[in-house]
Amino acid sequence: MALNIALVGCGGMGLRHLHGFIEHSKKFDSLEMIAVCDVNEAAARHVADVAEEHLGRRPKVYTDFNAMLAAEPLDLLDIVTDTRMHHTFAEAAFEAGLHVMTEKPIGITLKAGRRMRDAAQKSGKILSVAENYRRDPLCRLAKALIDNGAIGQPRMAMDVHLGGGDTLMHNTAWRAMKSRGGGMVIDAGVHAADLLLFYLGDATRIYAETGIFETTRYRREMNANLKKFYGHRTDDIQAENEAVQVDAIDSGFGVIRFESGAICNFTVSEAVKAHQFAMGTIHGSLGTMTMPGPRSGVNGAVIQLDGDDRKISGDDLLSMVPADFRHDDITAAYFGAAPISAYDMPFEQADRTLLAIEYEEFARCAISGEQPEVDATVGMKALALSYALLESGEIGAPVTLNEVMDGTVAEYQRSIDEENRV
Numbered sequence: 280m281a282l283n284i285a286l287v288g289c290g291g292m293g294l295r296h297l298h299g300f301i302e303h304s305k306k307f308d309s310l311e312m313i314a315v316c317d318v319n320e321a322a323a324r325h326v327a328d329v330a331e332e333h334l335g336r337r338p339k340v341y342t343d344f345n346a347m348l349a350a351e352p353l354d355l356l357d358i359v360t361d362t363r364m365h366h367t368f369a370e371a372a373f374e375a376g377l378h379v380m381t382e383k384p385i386g387i388t389l390k391a392g393r394r395m396r397d398a399a400q401k402s403g404k405i406l407s408v409a410e411n412y413r414r415d416p417l418c419r420l421a422k423a424l425i426d427n428g429a430i431g432q433p434r435m436a437m438d439v440h441l442g443g444g445d446t447l448m449h450n451t452a453w454r455a456m457k458s459r460g461g462g463m464v465i466d467a468g469v470h471a472a473d474l475l476l477f478y479l480g481d482a483t484r485i486y487a488e489t490g491i492f493e494t495t496r497y498r499r500e501m502n503a504n505l506k507k508f509y510g511h512r513t514d515d516i517q518a519e520n521e522a523v524q525v526d527a528i529d530s531g532f533g534v535i536r537f538e539s540g541a542i543c544n545f546t547v548s549e550a551v552k553a554h555q556f557a558m559g560t561i562h563g564s565l566g567t568m569t570m571p572g573p574r575s576g577v578n579g580a581v582i583q584l585d586g587d588d589r590k591i592s593g594d595d596l597l598s599m600v601p602a603d604f605r606h607d608d609i610t611a612a613y614f615g616a617a618p619i620s621a622y623d624m625p626f627e628q629a630d631r632t633l634l635a636i637e638y639e640e641f642a643r644c645a646i647s648g649e650q651p652e653v654d655a656t657v658g659m660k661a662l663a664l665s666y667a668l669l670e671s672g673e674i675g676a677p678v679t680l681n682e683v684m685d686g687t688v689a690e691y692q693r694s695i696d697e698e699n700r701v
Contacts, residue, residue, distance in 0.1 A: 281311040282642055283352055287344055287368055288359035289317035289326040291449055291509035292382055296359050296409075297326050298627070299634020301333045306612045306635070309642040314351045316341040325511040344368060348375050355645055357409075357638075358382060361453045362460045363699050366391035373402040378645040380407040380637070384469040384665070385658035387461060388692040389683060391701045392662055396655035405644045407651040408658030411633040412470050413477045416606065416614045416622065417571035421580040423600040423618065424568065425478055429582055431565030433479055436543040438471055438570070441556040443549030445493045447523060449509045452516035455496055455525040455549075458698040459516070462527025463549035464489070465665050471547065471559075473653075473661035474570070478561060479537050482664055482680045487533035489672025492550035495522050507627070528691075531668035545668070574629040576622045593620045609639045659684060666692060 286293055286300075293315075300312055312330060315338045317323040323340045331337035341347040348371060356372040358365055358381040366386045369379045379399065385408050386392040399406035412418060425433060443463065453459035460466050476482065498521050501509060516523065530548035537543070559570035566585050572578030582591040582599070591599070597618055605616045613632050614622060624632065644651045663683040669691040671678045682688040695701070 281308055282354040282645060283313045284310050284355040284357060285314040285316060285338070285347060285351060285353050286312060286326070286357045286359060287316040287347075289315055289319070289322040290359070290451070290512040293317070293322075293359040294326055294329065294508050294511070295630060296357060296382075296634055297330055298631040300638055301330075302631040303635035303638040304334060307639050307642070310355070310638060312338050313353070314339045314341060314347050316344050316347050318342055319512065319515075322512045345371065348372070353377055355380070355641065362466070363387040363458065366394050366701065369395045369406070370398045373398040373404055376402065376404070378405040378641070380409055380641045383408055383410045383473070383658065384461070384465055384662040385655065386662070387699060388695050388701055389659060389663055389666060389689065390686055390692065390696050392655065392659045393686070394701070396659065399655060405641070405648075405651065406655045407637070407641045407644065408653040408655070409634070409637050410470070410473050410653045410658065410661065411637060412474055412573040413653070414610070414633045414636050415571070415573040415629070416610065416619050417575070417579045418474065418477070418573055419606065419610070420596065420600065420618050420620060421568065421571050422478060423604050424580060424582065424596060425561065427600050428565075429599045430561065430563030430568050430584070433539065433541045433561050433563045435541060436475070436479065436559070436561045438475060438543060438559045439546045439556065440467065440471055441546070441548050441551040441554065443529070444552040445496050445550070446499050447496045448549070449505060450498045450501060451509070451514050452496075452523045452525070453514070455523070455527055455529070456516065457527040458695050460527070461666075461695065462529060462669070464528055464531045464547050464668055465662070467549065468531065468547040468665040468668070469661050471545070472664035473657075474573075475535070475543060475545065476660055476664065478570070479539065479541050479543070481538045481660070482535050483538055484536045484677050484679050485533055485664070485667035485671055486677040487531050487668040487671040489528045489531045489669055491527070491529055493529055494525060496525050497522055504627075528669050528672065531672060533668040533671065535664070547668070574626055574633065576624050576629055579620050596620050609636050
């Protein structure tokens, strides 16, 4: 019998989640989407229209979240709103006896994340964080290569993400507002932070310098691909203005020490004009790995070993992982059981396929009671590593991951918590 799920948040990511749900329904029958909710009724109706077209049934449309909880026989909730609302909806859902999956980051701050974790534990329900990058088969292969010693003991890493300029990402102002989304170092950086922890293990100490280089950002015409996902939703922050004043840190330049002893240069900036650049490398005692690009299908890991001019890539990498390495059965439903070094999918297909994998894991955990791969602790560690850049920059001193996790260091987050009454 299928579990009943509702989607709250019908903006761009909400629509992307729906497409992931549609992809999920092609392989599995564990879930039925019976309701969607958004304060913007037009957006909610658009998502319901797409659901009806592809699933053959129309979820009921709500603009009042509490009314939806009271009226619908729900088992699960998928939260895809702006980040400041994650903890509010999650706590209400847990109190109503639902399992919860939330988009990354887990919450607007670590305090919000702790509230969500505690509410889940009190209710005995599952809390899953929809962190999809690590689920890409190319990232799974990279992790297996590192764990199998393909480059020896990891010693150092470089992870750099530059872009943005003075444009509002997806024309949504909340992503660049400190009190609404924490800023792009959080919204975008949490993906990279999760992968670093996935590949290299827990972090200990972080030092960073930070800055705001673009206090005015502009709405600009979205390309056709972005419009597919975000064209149906009107931003609720100064929607009539092309120029929006923002107050969130947009650039963080950090150094991370991991428990293993590895050291990483971690840079995230959404203020780089006329250039977009992303690069990740892990340097071990035997050689170097270039990290794969999630959801690309073709930008897989590349290894170069000391004393060897060859660049090992593609299927040549498969001999460097254990012979018994296989994808889990959910991933195998979409990509096959054997490890792969590439796959042929456009971004939209890869995006919804990884979301489909998250949905099925969520459903199985709700039934079995087992914890998901990205549970509250894993989700909070990724958020803490991102916030560690901002906290260190705020106080001008190194911080530890544990201090940010438990709230001992929260200077940057304090005003966010106060404004959102976390």
